[in-house]
């Protein structure tokens with residue numbers, strides 16, 4: 001088959017790849033985006049089933065000073081609805097609609113743990129501090145989306161004063177880098193209280209990132225039509241600008257010296273530069289380095305060893321249900337996005353030593369009933385994230401009915417073990433049953449009898465569909481040292497690789513990751529290309545002028 005040539009080939013039509021594509025096509029370059037799955041958006045996508053629209057990935061999108069300015073910069077019109085969050089433990093469900101409502105959550109925790117009133121106060125003082133720093137970092141429209149060179153008033157009156165505050169806030173945040181579990185253990189000895197706060201987060205999440213969620217809860221937006229509208233708009237923009245998107249195309253080989261990628265059907269695409277916006281382990285596993293110099297191969301081997309030794313971060317189990325009850329029945333209990341823990345007891349050792357013991361037995365020695373018992377306890381004690389799309393946009397469920405996405409963090413290794421043992425489908429049903437039973441007995445009485453549609457996705461589904469290592473939903477684990485850039489001031493460097501003419505972006509390029517940094521790294525990758533092309537153009541112009549001068553005035 002004949003090679004197809006593009007200036008820029010982008011692998012992965014997730015948010016990072018699509019952001020890079022939108023900016024590169026805006027600058028007039030020829031761009032092809034290759035995507036493994038039948039659609040675009042990667043982890044951020046919505047789909048419909050029997051009249052219900054569900055969000056498969058993030059249940060809402062945090063603005064972070066990024067979403068609105070980026071849309072404006074790209075000239076994209078998109079309706080963004082407000083998306084208030086609720087937080088609840090047992091019967092205490094607090095609607096978080098302003099900074100003051102965070103204090104109501106503090107009071108609820110003090111009621112639930114009357115012997116630890118002071119511990120709770122200390123934790124919330126820390127949350128208050130983190131909130132202020134988050135407000136500095138994310139409350140300001142990110143300057144990368146502003147053309148500030150031409151706006152002197154903005155530059156001197158707004159940007160420069162903010163920059164000082166930003167650097168200070170970032171350095172203070174970096175001092176709160178210890179895992180949130182460690183921080184909480186210093187403040188309280190009540191394991192249940194510690195769990196109730198920390199089981200919302202990934203294992204060993206840095207304290208500033210975890211406690212910063214109280215800011216994020218107030219910053220969430222919901223695109224009208226579902227979260228998948230954001231990638232849809234980016235795709236429309238890049239197609240309008242002349243870019244191309246090819247779905248159902250998995251890149252299988254990257255030949256660095258030939259500047260060529262090949263898909264599963266043997267079709268090759270040559271590039272001037274390649275942007276890898278997908279899982280980095282699959283990039284390093286599929287490299288062809290023949291024809292490169294020994295020093296380049298040496299740097300690639302070092303990087304490859306670092307990447308392949310790391311692990312994808314925590315993953316989720318998501319249950320999608322259609323319920324024959326109107327949205328109002330749920331609106332009287334909670335907002336459309338809720339973080340709910342059914343018991344104040346906390347997970348304790350359930351998800352740590354008990355799970356570790358089960359995993360250590362391996363698939364042959366681990367008994368089905370042991371795992372089933374573990375699942376039952378886990379469902380009763382863990383923290384749920386529940387999304388009700390039609391409480392934010394009524395058009396997202398059939399008249400008089402409600403769609404819910406119920407999820408919690410679930411260990412990839414457990415699902416892998418069950419799959420290898422041959423009873424994955426059965427396991428999925430136990431988890432679904434455990435989730436429904438728990439919510440039926442707590443937050444949503446009557447749920448069980450009104451469900452008319454249900455299906456689920458596990459960490460393994462995420463790994464299979466998107467190729468994400470260990471089903472990771474926000475890049476690398478916090479349990480090992482980060483193999484990529486992990487300081488906000490250094491985020492522009494996160495897109496560099498030791499591979500000639502290859503840039504990387506997205507959730508595997510920077511840690512801690514998520515929607516805002518996927519977008520930012522996509523922007524930085526496009527910007528570094530545009531800047532180097534501009535400087536090449538200037539250099540070429542200088543040489544041309546010098547040569548013309550020499551020809552006109554020979555010595």
Ligand SMILES: Cc1cc2nc3c(=O)[nH]c(=O)nc-3n(C[C@H](O)[C@H](O)[C@H](O)COP(=O)(O)OP(=O)(O)OC[C@H]3O[C@@H](n4cnc5c(N)ncnc54)[C@H](O)[C@@H]3O)c2cc1C
Pocket residue numbers: 011012013014015016017034035036037040041042043044056057058059060062249250251252277278279282316318407465466467468473474475505506507508513514515516518
């Ligand atoms: C349930 C859930 C909840 C979340 N909640 C939040 C949240 O509240 N806040 C937040 O900030 N983030 C959240 N996230 C994470 C966030 O959605 C992701 O970090 C972000 O969307 C990642 O974008 P990306 O472009 O880096 O990668 P991805 O979205 O993973 O895109 C990569 C794309 O590359 C494709 N691909 C992979 N390999 C190949 C190949 N060889 N050839 C061609 N294509 C390939 C994949 O199919 C995929 O489409 C959540 C994610 C999930 C799943």
